[in-house]
Amino acid sequence: MIQLNQSLISRFRQARENLINLLDQQATFLRLDLEARQYVVPCLRRQIPQYIDILTMSLMYNPCHSIYVARFKEERSALRSQLRVNASVLRACPQINEEGLVASRRVSVALCGLVPRVYCLKNAAVDMDVKTRGNPFVLAKPYAFYSHDVPPRCMDIVASLLHWADMLVNRDGRRTDGIVIESIEYMLDHMEF
Numbered sequence: 731m732i733q734l735n736q737s738l739i740s741r742f743r744q745a746r747e748n749l750i751n752l753l754d755q756q757a758t759f760l761r762l763d764l765e766a767r768q769y770v771v772p773c774l775r776r777q778i779p780q781y782i783d784i785l786t787m788s789l790m791y792n793p794c795h796s797i798y799v800a801r802f803k804e805e806r807s808a809l810r811s812q813l814r815v816n817a818s819v820l821r822a823c824p825q826i827n828e829e830g831l832v833a834s835r836r837v838s839v840a841l842c843g844l845v846p847r848v849y850c851l852k853n854a855a856v857d858m859d860v861k862t863r864g865n866p867f868v869l870a871k872p873y874a875f876y877s878h879d880v881p882p883r884c885m886d887i888v889a890s891l892l893h894w895a896d897m898l899v900n901r902d903g904r905r906t907d908g909i910v911i912e913s914i915e916y917m918l919d920h921m922e923f
Contacts, residue, residue, distance in 0.1 A: 749781040780873035798858040799867045802876075805851040809844065810918060816840050817914040820898075820907045834907055838898040841891045848891070852884035855923070871923075880923050890917060 756770050816837045823833035859876035862868050868876060894913060897906040 745781065749778075752777060752781065776873070796865075798854070798862050799865055802851070802854040802858045805847065805854045806921075806923070809847050809851055810921070812840070812844055812847070813914050813918055817911050817918075820911050824905070824907055834898040834901075837910075838895040841895040841898075844891055845888050848884050848887050852881050855880040855884070876923070883921075883923065887917070 752774075756774055759766055760770055819833055820837055823829055855876040858865075859868055859874060859880075872879075890913065894910045897910055
């Protein structure tokens with residue numbers, strides 16, 4: 731059942747105004763440069779479905795949307811915290827002694843154990859994007875960001891986790907813990923979702 735309130739109506743009006751402004755802007759652009767059709771038409775095809783989704787969903791509030799967003803946020807924060815813990819364990823026990831070698835093997839196993847969590851994060855992102863298109867958290871990113879951009883990034887994270895685990899176990903006499911620590915911290919700083 732659709733529930734209407736003043737904030738939803740104002741969001742609808744704002745989304746409608748944004749769509750009208752987009753169409754006016756593109757019409758002006760086409761009037762000035764007729765050869766710009768090759769750029770304008772694909773842009774409109776990409777942006778109009780997003781605005782239509784915003785218009786249709788802006789008048790609806792569905793309390794189950796927060797379940798999908800909460801699940802995604804929970805999976806993301808769990809992955810980030812476990813990566814931080816593994817980096818801190820490696821930093822606390824360098825590989826120069828036997829205790830550090832044991833710690834690096836444990837972290838290697840833990841990194842491999844994070845792979846299912848990354849798959850859960852990917853599934854949560856896709857579910858959230860598909861089932862809550864009108865949610866402000868989803869609309870804060872570009873259209874279909876969580877269903878189109880996040881899954882390949884999650885697969886990159888899986889590849890990185892497996893590579894780091896391999897580096898920690900098959901180290902060939904080199905100290906690889908510093909490289910793995912810096913790589914984990916870099917990934918945490920540049921996750922972007």
